[in-house]
Amino acid sequence: MKAVTWRGVNEIGVEDVPEPTILNDHDVIVEVGLSATCGSDLHLMGGYIPAMRGGDVLGHEFMGRVGEVGPGVTKHQVGDRVVVVSFVGCGKCWYCREGLWSLCDNGNPNPGLTDALWGQGIGGCYGKFPLGAVMNKALTLRGAQQHGHRYIPEILDRMSRDEVKTEHLATHVMALDDGPEGYRMFKEKEDGCVRAVFRPGG
């Protein structure tokens, strides 16, 4: 599949990467329809995250269509339209049940490092992007209690009634092939860019 990738400090490219595969029984694979830039991408772009490696895929806030489901998935089926939050919660632990998704006890497949550093593994970080970013984000989100999952149904509902408009956020919608340009504009806030949004289909 085609992806926007990090190639080096402030160097963004578009390249072919291996297709994702189902690893957990509860995984789904989402065919991305739209993907947004995020402020935390700037830490990655700027090379502040030592674990970054050339070829790492950027983009962790997106929406699309379910293309494949793992054998344990009951809530979604192929074809469902979904919005994906950067933090993945298990949906079963105490925090998730209370709607505190970013504090999920089980969503982090690699909690040992911060466990050793801080005495506690960080919550709700699925490790789809490098560890350093995960640490950054967890610090921010634990402080800010930003539990995106909680608000998405309401936001979608309001959007469908035209009560919430997003034009002022998605200021620059462009083809995925223009990813490097989009990230540059986002970084420089050029032309009033609040978020660049990429469409893989062009």
Added chain:
Amino acid sequence: MELTATTTVRRPVAEVYAFWRLLENLPTFMEHLDEVRTTDEKTSTWTASAPFDRTVVWEALVIEDVVEERIAWRSTEQADVPNEGAVSFLPAPAGAGTEVHVHLVYDVEAGKLGKAVAKYFGEEPHQQLDDDLRRLKQVLEAGEVVRSDGAPWGKQARKEFPQHPAQPMTAEERREVLGA
């Protein structure tokens, strides 16, 4: 070497106790265990990976079993690394599930292998047991040990340092990691 660790699992005491009491379940979350086979109500055969690609097999005996409260076991006389363990299950406050308290003792002074095992556990022997309990919690709450492209090894947490960056695995990497 004595290790203790605790976790809270958001499942009823009866369920957590029953899961642990079926000793065959232990390798699903305990990294060093490859297999536990029960031979009768009290006895079982444990297989573990030891340092230097060796496998260690020993017999264990359940020496205490208080239903929905506590299970204790110890290796029998012939074990290369004599060891014993106990787990207690307590109702967590405010109906939040079950507190799981684990206590393990390895006699690493006994013999060469014991010393190798001590070295394998390294300077942070508690980390492994902490990771084991985190996986116990994942299995009981979320239904599986979570993996990602960044950390696909599941049970073998130690391989997760440093984490692989955000790249989908190639077919070859996938074969290597998942053996499939």
